[in-house]
Amino acid sequence: MASSLASTERAEPYGRVVFRAALWLAFLTPFFYLSYGFTNWLASRRDDVGSIVFSWEHSIPFIAWTIIPYWSINLFYGLSLLLNDSRQGVDRLAGRYLTAQIVAVACFVLFPLTATFVRPETTGVPGFLFAVLGGFDKPFNQAPSLHIALLVIIWDHWRHRLGGLFLPLWHAWCFLIGVSVLTTWQHHFIDIPTGALLGFFALWLFPRSGDLPFSGARLTGDAKARRLARFYALGAVLALAGAAVGAFFSAVALFLLWPALALAIVAFVYAGASAKVFQKTAEGRVSLGSRILLSPYRLGARVNIAIWTRKLPPLVAVTDGVFLGRFPTAREANSFGTVIDLAAELEKPAGANCRWISLPMIDLLPPPVTIQQQTASALESARRDGTVLVCCALGFQRSAGVVAEWLVATGRARTPVLAREMLIAAGRPIHLAKERAAS
Secondary structure, three states, X not given: OHXXXXXXXXXXXXXXXXXXXXXXXXXXXXXXHHHHHHHHHHHHOOOOXXXXXXXXXXXXXXXXXXXXXXXXXXXXXXXXXXXXXXXXXXXXXXXXXXXXXXXXXXXXXXXXXXXXXOOOOOOHHHHHHHHHHHXXXXXXXOOOOHXXXXXXXXXXXHHOOOOOOHHHHHHHHHHHHHHHHHHOOOOOOOHHXXXXXXXXXXXXXXXXXXXXXXXXXXXXXXXXXXXXXXXXXXXXXXXXXXXXXXXOXXXXXXXXXXXXXXXXXXXXXXXXXXXXXXXXXXXXXXXXXXXXXXHHHHHHHHHHHHHHHOOOXXXXXXXXXXXXXXXXXHHHHOOOOEEEEEEOOXXXXXXXXXXXXXXXXXXXXXXXXXXXXXXXXXXXXXXXOOOXXXXXXXXXXXXXXXXXXXXXXXXXXXXXXXXXXXXXXXXXOOOOOHHHHOO
């Protein structure tokens, strides 16, 4: 079992970690039962509680023994808090739990739903567990499934700590827990994707390490950034409205909640949150929460790249082993010694094994002059070790600005205007900030 743990070294005395976990459990446990019970009671007093059931769900069998994996999440809930390496780890996990609980409870109050299937009589251990469950859990509190949201959080917590044979066993057991919400007739299908989305939101909001996505955020004074924030906020509102209105015709419309959330997050980026919202590492990887939550936005970004660059070469040579281009495929990236990636919104392609340096910048906004100068310096350093591709989404603005800065800083172009002319001559359309190009 010792080999299954990611690390045996603890950054601080374990007693302090356990004490912090115990304090959180002392708060979270009663909060869970009180808030969950309150929403059940509130829904039971309403006569307008509906349900969302697909016709094919009537073919889902009732499997009594799956109440065992269903119940097991309660054990893992507490163990996950107690088995941490640091108090920050405890706090981040507790923040995830609390986020899932608060959002789910708010949804249960605003949009109550009920389960419609009536379970058959069950005996033995499953019968006992169903009886205990029925003592506090009524057929309400459906979408988003808090059970699934917590499962996503707990699954992620342990997948980083288990290895060897324990990891596939953990994945299999979590799969059983997820399926059990249907086979115990405790939830309907729509509760699962909505619950999973909530779980991934909690993972993103409280990442395992690094800064919180909105830490240090300040409302921007940049007019262009504000326009872009309003644009994405409008997209989020329209997607949300589509989900709300479309749900009256088909529950499938509720999947619009996903792009609505993604666009809302991007709106916050332009409103004043920094590129850290995308949770991209220096090696070009992004967190699981960011990868899932922002997938609709990233899909749109990929389509945008294809449209704008379909008639252009993927990259062009500038000078002295430096190339400028759009975001590369793995095959394109591996033809270079180093890739300097400036696209905060895109993840390093799977299979790219070249040296990858990610310096995330927000699309369509000029980076601070100091950041651009530091990136140009990193480019000159990387160039000494081989060919370098400088890229962003399209290769028009962020990457072009850095290469232009590098050309001037290293004396390859006497002025920004000449640097701009060199880039245009290389065959790439570029869009540099006017004040920098003219300086």
